[in-house]
Amino acid sequence: MTLALTLDAEKHSALDGALQPFYVKQDDGNYRLDADIPDSSGLKAKADELLGETKRERELRKAAEERANALEAAQKEAANESARARGDVESLEKSYLEQIQKLNEDSTGKVSTLQKQIYDLTVGQAANNLANELSIKGSAIALLPHIQNRLSLEQAEDGQQKIRVLDMNGNKTGMTLDDLKQEFRSNEAFKPLIAANGASGSGANGANGGAGTNQVKPEQMNAHERKQLKDSDPAAFARLFPS
Numbered sequence: 001m002t003l004a005l006t007l008d009a010e011k012h013s014a015l016d017g018a019l020q021p022f023y024v025k026q027d028d029g030n031y032r033l034d035a036d037i038p039d040s041s042g043l044k045a046k047a048d049e050l051l052g053e054t055k056r057e058r059e060l061r062k063a064a065e066e067r068a069n070a071l072e073a074a075q076k077e078a079a080n081e082s083a084r085a086r087g088d089v090e091s092l093e094k095s096y097l098e099q100i101q102k103l104n105e106d107s108t109g110k111v112s113t114l115q116k117q118i119y120d121l122t123v124g125q126a127a128n129n130l131a132n133e134l135s136i137k138g139s140a141i142a143l144l145p146h147i148q149n150r151l152s153l154e155q156a157e158d159g160q161q162k163i164r165v166l167d168m169n170g171n172k173t174g175m176t177l178d179d180l181k182q183e184f185r186s187n188e189a190f191k192p193l194i195a196a197n198g199a200s201g202s203g204a205n206g207a208n209g210g211a212g213t214n215q216v217k218p219e220q221m222n223a224h225e226r227k228q229l230k231d232s233d234p235a236a237f238a239r240l241f242p243s
Helices: 008-013 043-077 081-086 088-134 140-150 177-186 188-193 222-231 234-240
Strands: 023-025 032-033 152-153 162-164
Touching: 023 043, 043 088, 088 140, 088 152, 088 162, 088 177, 140 177, 140 188, 140 222, 162 177, 188 222, 188 234
Parallel strands: none
Antiparallel strands: 023 032, 152 162
């Protein structure tokens, strides 16, 4: 579901109650989507639910491994020469190893799925909102992976999940999402994709429609910038440099 960047009071009142906390009231009476994604009750409850399920899956896997270890110990205790001759011990060993492998595979798959859902609810949504806010029309998809590479999810000391901004090398920083936004706005390599400060994000006009005063003209781009644009957004490159 894509959330509108701004809403008037009437549309905000009609919005689902779980989504209303995502918006902050402005001085003009309208409401603006908070790109930092506030810890709203609906989002927090869903994230807590998924974290709880992840913890339960880990506990179940640990219990299964303990039962398998107990089975192995009991098997060794009960084994004798006659059982070995009949191959019973070998059959039991093969059976419990197969059970352990299946339990590990099932549990790992469930934990990975839950972790991805938590990531999408937090980092994924924050990156999507920021890309839509910054980009000219049609360029959000090209800007999105660059923003996602600068965000990560970590667990704070109080157990809460927190979005962390990374530097270009993937190291943790003290930057906020607003700081990251300004960095992208000032980066010459991304200017062909960035809307003017006063534009409405991805709803602004494209490069040929006058995206804003900070839009770099094709003749002002160097070879490196042209290559970056061609690699990240072939459609925008084709508009700026028709063959």
